[in-house]
Amino acid sequence: MQFSFTSEQEEFRSVLRRFLEEKSPPSTVRRLMETEAGWERESWRELNQQLGLTAVHIPEVYGGQGFGPVELCIVLEEMGRALLCAPYFASTVLAATAIMQAGTEAQKRALLPDIAAGETIATLAFTEPNGRWDADGTEVSAQRAGGAFRLDGVKSFVLDGCTADVIVVTARGDAGLSFFTVPGDAAGLTRRSLRVMDPTRKQARLEFRGVEAELLGEEGGGVEPFARTMTLAAVGLANEMVGGAEKLRQSALDYANLRVQFGRAIASFQSMKHKQADMLVDVELAKSAAYCAASAAAEGDAELPAIASLAKACAAEAYMQTAIHTIQIHGGIGFTWDNDTHLWFKRAKSSEVFLGDPTYHRELMMRTWGA
């Protein structure tokens, strides 16, 4: 495993950080989170045209940049830091990865270039109202109807599900679990926006009533590609989370240095200093986990599934704990709507649960390590 970034990767990160600080300040986050879509086409295009971010990990033959999981994870860490409002996780991480893992060569050539270009927004609909994150939780049914398939059932917690142009769906048929694609405006598909705690990342409930769908990849061959997609998504989310955690840690430190009580900066109290030291430990350990997971993904490490779950669990605990400390350090102001901390707190909470909570991933880790 790689334990450091190359100087090119560090340079990429700093360009990206400057770009996102400019394009996604908290004022923009607040404006976009109040909109129904939660993001804007125009700034999304910029993201792609200026930095090619929507194409970063998609191979060049499919119109991508051809970088790997490490570069993708740098992008995600910086987006998590900036709390960028965009369908990046849905389209570039979840959907593109699922297509790369499950699709046939012809389907990859047909679907990926537009996703890479940022022209098509895709998402992955895999979770259902039962809230399960494993393949066995899939109840949406796929029935053959002539040459095509028809989907029936309900998907929930679908990221950017109301705004996606293409929806990659997992469903169960006679042959077992398969992937399908459905256009966002398909007949028989009802999309309803969910009221979510984290308004910077919209979710939808999708109801399928005999929706015509195209099989993605092999019929009944969905279990393995689904597992690989979930593993890579967990790695990505872990890196996004450490970006947010680092941002919160720094903001708590800045505030403690500014805030004066009893005639002293509160940063001079040992209780604050020790808390900040503990926060640094939490965040740095989680970064190590997230970076190692990205590196393991890049190298195709045999232990990747265990390391991915480790990183997801570790980053989720660290992000949430950092968010709790950051509010505490801000005191009363930290509980107000006007203070920005709650924006990251809510992302921390929703990311803690999304793709499976730490308890779930710790158990997955134990099983994949044969314990």
Place this chain on the structure above:
Amino acid sequence: MSEATEAGVRAEVRTWLEANWNPDYGLVEWRNKLIDSGWGVPSWPKAWFGRELPMALEMVVEEEMQQIGAVSVAKTGIRRLAAATLLGHGSDDQKRRYLRRSLTGEDTWCQLFSEPGSGSDLAGATTRAEFKGNRWVINGQKVWTTSAHHADWGLLLARTDWDKPKHQGLSYFVLDIRQPGVEVRPLRQMNGYASFNQVFFTDAEVPPENLVGEVGRGWAVATTTLMHERRGADGISRWGKSSDRPGRVYEEERAENATVMEPYKWYPQRAGRVDLVVERAKATGRISDPVVRQEIAKLLILSKTAEWTARRARAAQMQGRPPGPEGSLGKLVGSHVARAAARVHTLITGADAMLSGDGAPMDGLIAEILVSVPAGSIAGGTDEIQRNIISERVLGMPKEPRTDNDRPFRDVPKNLVV
């Protein structure tokens, strides 16, 4: 010499080792040869046995030595700290007298810093050194002195001026341990071992040429020792791993390690023995309990991420980057790992965790873990001091308010009971 490259250094040391390494040497004989070649301590100055290579290239030299199985200079115990401190602050005469014999392992050292009344606050030392006639006379007591019972020399921090503020009244000496004014008594610990000593000075003597640095400047010298101690804090497990290969030099190294490492034999237990957890849980059947599985998983995550964080720090060092925060966390994280491991071992062991000795699980090893772990968060800088260091030096937060360094040391409140 032009800028040394990794490939160049690798080739050069390899050629030298191929021509010179032979396991039939005596240990001291081989080490003298290694020291003379400049490959023993390649990051040291050329005037003192080195080649002035950057740290990253010193690691390359180490790799090549390991590759061929060559024994290194003596690095175990306090020798390493003594050598680094004297290299930085010693007079040429002191360097001539002590450096080579420390690197060959002929001389053994101990560190005489901590006192019953000054633990975290090392600069509060009250052991006194008074210049009488033609020598320094030492009176007082030190504690937590590893290896004092078989050391030749001690690195002594003592007070020479009670009217200056605390840090300015200290001086640093090399003290001959084997003299009538020094009494070494073992200190029994809560885990039953006696790896440390109490050292009592009653008119012990130090000749003037054994003052290191200037009178009253001992704190700066001690800081160098402590810096090297912290830097090596995670190195104990790598120390003293002897090769089991045949050859005179290996035999002598094994004998050296057996002596030097004796006080450290419970240190793996102090660190929590995470390596035993999964096997133990399988053996006891507790692995099927979902609560136990979660606790084991939390421990493994902590332990793995601690290891990866240390490797991030090393990778940054290898690339010659400025040390990031990840390099300052190891000691504190190690305490967390050890405590979590003790908790999980208890959970797995159940009622048997109340037993100790031969009849207890793993012949008492589990019990030894449980009663050794509390040392880790105290020795070498308590968790609380580590948090102060991290918050002040890494995060730049305000220093603790002090009432002890703006007045003569004799007026500073001290422990009534120790």
